[in-house]
Amino acid sequence: MNDDILDFLRQLIAFKSVSSDTSQAENSRKTAEYIKSNLEIIGVHADLMENETKGKNPLVFGKLGEDPEKKTILFYSHYDVQPAEIADGWDTDPFILTEKEDGYVYGRGTDDDKGPIVATIFAIKELVKDHGSLPVNLRILYEGEEESSSGGFEETVLRNKDYFGQVDGIMILDTSWFTDGQPSLDYGFRGITYLGVEIEGPSSDQHSGMVGGTIREPLIDLIYLMSRFVDLEGKVLVDGFYDKVKPLTDEETKLYENLEFSLQEYKDSIGISKVLVEDSTTTLMNMWRNPCLSIHGIEGAFSGAGGKTVVPGKVIGKVSMRLVPDQEPEEITKLFTKFVEAEFKKLHSPNQLTITPLGSGDWWLGNVNNFLFTSGKVALKQYWKIEPSFARSGGSIPIIPFMESTFNAPAIGIGIGQPSDGAHGQNERIRIKNLVGGKEVIKLMLTNIAEQS
Ligand SMILES: [Zn+2]
Known part of the structure; x- marks a missing residue:
């Protein structure tokens, strides 16, 4: 395996794993195989799982550790990407990782969602190298159809549920920070x-x-x-x-106090002069919890x-x-x-x-007081020296409530990239600092989880 985190990302970006384009199915399979073989190199038992829906891309499952004294943590990400062509307005080839002087690397999937996969695999690799084992039992669940409504995901997971055994927590690595300057943990989707x-x-x-x-x-x-x-x-x-x-509680209202949200920037970003209610907290609540x-x-x-x-x-x-x-x-x-x-x-x-x-x-609402959020909050603060925010999203990721109920375990969303990375858009990118930081935060978080239990 390549020792350089950017080289590994470069390899992954080069695969055109565009799930909406069935002519790229072979590239998607190669991406899955490449991830599987790299998981094996670092000692994770990994398998390519055929999708229960014919014609849909395979999933990558993995596991490491069966220690009953340790918590079992399941990582979710997706290796498929949105379509991208130079002609769409990219400055560089979307499938060639390009480093620029601004501290970012550009390419389709850098932020959504290959960067987070790379950060996770490197975190596992370094933890194993430094300690001989992981502080938790690890489970991996990567899919290749997320950008196409997660076709076949639920059927494939349900059929192979026993592969994972008992799971204590689910880490979703498929979101981004709340603002470019403030890391966040995600606790809800509509x-x-x-x-x-x-x-x-x-x-x-x-x-x-x-x-x-x-x-x-x-x-x-x-x-x-x-x-x-x-x-x-x-x-x-x-x-x-x-x-x-659900009625609004004082505890919930408090979660909005620490958010660096500018109503003006929000309005500018969509090109309007007025929102329905000219108040930033109400606007956020209308986006997230109403x-x-x-x-x-x-x-x-x-x-x-x-x-x-x-x-x-x-x-x-x-x-x-x-x-x-x-x-x-x-x-x-x-x-x-x-x-x-x-x-x-x-x-x-x-x-x-x-x-x-x-x-x-279905909507999803996490419990911000459980062990995932407390250890995540500490990890983000330890590394970034910034008070992280707890954020929700107005969008929908139905596989999160599905996984929570299937594995009977709570989930958390951890963003690695920034909202300005342009996931799904032209010139998608990730800040190298965020990629490396994401890796370090995962390491700290797993360590914190072990210390808490
Ligand atoms: Zn994604």
Whole structure:
């Protein structure tokens, strides 16, 4: 194995493990094999696990240590990446790791999520080298389909669950710091339910010169309906929507005090002058701990340039709701359906309404007082000499609640890179300081976990 952390990252970046592009499946397999063989070199028992869903990329499982006196920690990351082409606006070849004078290395996957894999493997390697063994029993679970909705992940993990044995804690290395200057530990993601609201009228698209003024147009029905989902202050109007939202406690409010969040920078970054509530803590809470409803588009409606006098025969409104504890996606989907059906009835329309769930995922909320967070907080402070923040995200990573329930163990999110790294974007990068720091923090954290227990 290469002794240089950047050389190892360079090798990994060179594999085009783009999961959304099935023509790269062979590259994804090679990435998995390369990780497996490097785990073996440092003494970890590693296996390539075929994905239970045909055509999906394999997973890498690994284990080291069976000491009943030690805690067993499972590491999760993903080796697949988002697509990237020079033509997208990259300054350098996205699959050639390029070091620049700004202290960063550039390449697809440097931040998301190959850098964290490299930091983890080097942390394990150095701990074993220095102490002869790890302070914890180690389990590795890397997937190659995260950027494609983790296809086959749950089935493959459930089928091979016994491989891991009893797990005490799950470390998710697939997030980033809260700000470029403040390391953070992640304790929550929102859930989601996504639906299509279909209105069908005429059996095909019509000309407004023929049917305009004579029929109830499906698109007009749909816009009437969609205008009733949420008010202009962002309040979701679905009956019972907020019933299960956990009330805010003093303990939770305190977690927002130490956050270096600039409302102005947030507004600048999205190019707006005003948010719904001009207060930074409320805005963060609206992003992280409050639910919301968004309207994404209308399938079947004319959206090209210029004018076209078509009256669509069938349109589908695309709507999603981000959910928070204790809103269950299934229950919210039912409430939404009931609400929309009742509202549609009020329109006395001859058209047909069909509501189709298009996907959902559970929220996750970690316990910031458990051993993972206490040892993580100490480790970040020890290394960076900065008070770390506890952060949530408005997005969704449904595999986290899945792993918590499957392994009956708590999870924690540990970011290695910075939010400005441009994960998924052009010129993705990671600061070398963060890569090395991430490795050191993992070492400190595992040591702290062992000392606590
Ligand atoms: Zn990722």
